[in-house]
Amino acid sequence: MTIDAQFLRQRLESGASVDVRGDGKAGGGLVLVMQSFGAALATHPELDVQDWPLFSSARKGANVRAYLRLARGEVLTACQITSPTVAVLMNEAAGEEVDFAEGTHEALYVVNTPASPEEAAQKYRLGGRVVTVSADQLGQKYLGRPLGNVGVLAALVHATGFVSPDAGLESLLHVMKKRRIPQRLVDQNAELFRAALTESRVGDFPADPSTDHRRPAAHPKTDVPAGAQSALRTSRKNRTSGYGRPGVRVEFHDETNRCNGCSLCVVACPEGIIEFTPDPRGALVTGAKFDDFCKVCRECIASCPLDLFHEVETPMRREGVLESA
Numbered sequence: 001m002t003i004d005a006q007f008l009r010q011r012l013e014s015g016a017s018v019d020v021r022g023d024g025k026a027g028g029g030l031v032l033v034m035q036s037f038g039a040a041l042a043t044h045p046e047l048d049v050q051d052w053p054l055f056s057s058a059r060k061g062a063n064v065r066a067y068l069r070l071a072r073g074e075v076l077t078a079c080q081i082t083s084p085t086v087a088v089l090m091n092e093a094a095g096e097e098v099d100f101a102e103g104t105h106e107a108l109y110v111v112n113t114p115a116s117p118e119e120a121a122q123k124y125r126l127g128g129r130v131v132t133v134s135a136d137q138l139g140q141k142y143l144g145r146p147l148g149n150v151g152v153l154a155a156l157v158h159a160t161g162f163v164s165p166d167a168g169l170e171s172l173l174h175v176m177k178k179r180r181i182p183q184r185l186v187d188q189n190a191e192l193f194r195a196a197l198t199e200s201r202v203g204d205f206p207a208d209p210s211t212d213h214r215r216p217a218a219h220p221k222t223d224v225p226a227g228a229q230s231a232l233r234t235s236r237k238n239r240t241s242g243y244g245r246p247g248v249r250v251e252f253h254d255e256t257n258r259c260n261g262c263s264l265c266v267v268a269c270p271e272g273i274i275e276f277t278p279d280p281r282g283a284l285v286t287g288a289k290f291d292d293f294c295k296v297c298r299e300c301i302a303s304c305p306l307d308l309f310h311e312v313e314t315p316m317r318r319e320g321v322l323e324s325a
């Protein structure tokens with residue numbers, strides 16, 4: 001099976017959605033790619049498009065992920081994309097830390113790399129169609145810095161064939177103008193986009209057991225995806241523990257065992273440090289390893305419907321050390 005533009009079109013015609021997932025680094029332009037691509041698709045009268053980035057407590061350099069789902073008629077599903085039809089790797093450094101092909105066996109892959117499709121397929125164990133574009137180098141050439149987003153957008157437009165290159169470029173320029181990017185930079189990006197259309201390379205590779213990136217389904221109650229976002233956002237890999245503000249910390253209090261096991265905090269904690277006991281009701285939370293990489297992002301506080309997590313001041317703050325500093 002060739003995962004090309006025709007395959008994707010047939011998929012839409014059969015009533016299925018085409019699910020696009022992108023992995024990159026915060027500040028690398030992944031959102032611009034998805035917004036521009038989504039806006040170009042949305043001009044098609046028969047297509048419905050949904051796109052959103054997964055951010056949170058991430059800063060420049062942290063891994064980020066974005067989703068875009070399209071279908072004929074109306075997109076009815078609104079969950080994260082776990083088995084993408086099209087997987088985009090915006091930044092190879094992100095590919096070192098997360099499996100950008102996770103959930104796929106055979107798909108269309110767009111990779112920002114100077115490597116050939118064969119080399120990329122081998123490195124990331126990919127089956128299906130692999131499109132590579134040396135987008136960072138194009139960024140260096142046209143913008144004076146290795147910014148790969150526009151090159152990746154061009155390769156994505158070209159590889160999927162849903163919209164013409166002109167429509168893809170027009171959408172990009174529109175998004176850039178809305179962001180008040182200076183005209184000189186907009187023109188340079190347009191040149192870069194055109195160059196990337198011709199410089200992307202394509203290879204088709206058979207799917208086999210080694211290209212299988214699917215995982216067995218988790219049990220919804222007992223296999224809680226602890227720290228579901230961890231691979232994307234942990235301090236250890238992304239060095240975001242600097243978010244832990246001095247003078248405050250988070251505590252968990254549930255003296256009367258009110259925790260209902262909803263698991264929301266367990267899934268929301270980007271560090272995977274919430275401690276719980278599996279129970280038929282779900283994950284009964286007993287506390288968290290707050291001293292181990294808690295970055296006081298407050299996601300547990302925001303997610304708990306019973307207000308069992310609290311931000312408290314530490315002695316340093318109470319003694320007025322910060323106030324007088």
Ligand code: SF4
Pocket residue numbers: 250268269270271272273274288290293294295296297298299300301
């Ligand atoms: S504040 Fe809560 S969600 Fe954030 S890292 Fe600490 S324990 Fe996890």
Ligand code: SF4
Pocket residue numbers: 258259260261262263264265266283284285303304305306307308
């Ligand atoms: S969000 Fe609150 S109620 Fe739900 S599992 Fe966590 S601590 Fe328990």
